[in-house]
Amino acid sequence: MPKREASETVKQKGEAMAIRHKKILVRMSMLLAIAALSITTTRAVIAAVQKPAISAEQALKLLLEGNERFVAGKVEHPNQTQAQRAEVAKGQHPFAAVLACSDSRTPPEIIFDRGLGDIFTVRVAGNVTDQLVIESLDYSVKHLGVRLVMVLGHRRCGAVIAAVEGYEEVNKDVGPMLLDLYPAVRATQGMPGDPVENAVRENVKLVVKTLAASGELSAMVKSGELKIVGGIYDLDTGTIEMLKN
Numbered sequence: 001m002p003k004r005e006a007s008e009t010v011k012q013k014g015e016a017m018a019i020r021h022k023k024i025l026v027r028m029s030m031l032l033a034i035a036a037l038s039i040t041t042t043r044a045v046i047a048a049v050q051k052p053a054i055s056a057e058q059a060l061k062l063l064l065e066g067n068e069r070f071v072a073g074k075v076e077h078p079n080q081t082q083a084q085r086a087e088v089a090k091g092q093h094p095f096a097a098v099l100a101c102s103d104s105r106t107p108p109e110i111i112f113d114r115g116l117g118d119i120f121t122v123r124v125a126g127n128v129t130d131q132l133v134i135e136s137l138d139y140s141v142k143h144l145g146v147r148l149v150m151v152l153g154h155r156r157c158g159a160v161i162a163a164v165e166g167y168e169e170v171n172k173d174v175g176p177m178l179l180d181l182y183p184a185v186r187a188t189q190g191m192p193g194d195p196v197e198n199a200v201r202e203n204v205k206l207v208v209k210t211l212a213a214s215g216e217l218s219a220m221v222k223s224g225e226l227k228i229v230g231g232i233y234d235l236d237t238g239t240i241e242m243l244k245n
């Protein structure tokens with residue numbers, strides 16, 4: 001082969017290799033771009049679920065949608081993965097706080113079909129409130145960004161039954177839990193209907209009012225930054241009835 005032709009062939013081979021390398025580099029950078037995009041997208045989706053700096057309305061919607069899934073037997077168990085455990089270990093950003101009864105049949109994470117890091121929960125028999133409860137909820141609002149607090153009573157609540165059955169106008173021997181339930185019993189005495197059902201509902205309304213008027217939370221409620229709502233959980237159907245205060 002003449003020298004010139006030989007050098008042309010070498011040149012062509014070199015160009016072909018350069019083109020192949022270029023194509024490989026382009027393909028690799030495209031793959032990297034796609035990978036980066038998918039990581040960003042996944043992070044964005046996770047962030048939307050895990051760091052829900054959301055309004056009270058959006059938070060209530062999330063809770064009620066979860067409850068609808070629970071009622072329909074179509075639970076999704078969101079945010080209950082190992083990945084979520086690792087994510088929330090770095091810090092919590094719950095989107096709602098719930099004050100519920102200690103009753104084993106009313107765990108908020110289950111009846112609202114939520115997972116780790118979603119709901120800041122305070123539970124005490126009869127879902128009554130005192131300074132400890134207020135300070136716990138205040139922490140979730142001031143330090144964790146919660147903008148919705150739900151007080152959740154439930155039908156046939158044992159604590160309320162005890163308060164209704166043991167109610168006396170002057171009873172100095174009972175503990176603070178029953179004493180905290182007595183205002184609801186007192187307010188519903190003589191009302192038509194089931195006295196326990198009436199007291200359960202009244203208690204939720206009174207606790208909502210107490211929280212909204214508390215020194216820690218009242219300013220944010222007044223400015224509209226924070227919503228405190230009341231609901232009643234039905235043990236039989238699993239549904240939540242939202243109360244109007």
Ligand SMILES: [Zn+2]
Nearest residue numbers: 101103157158
């Ligand atoms: Zn209860």
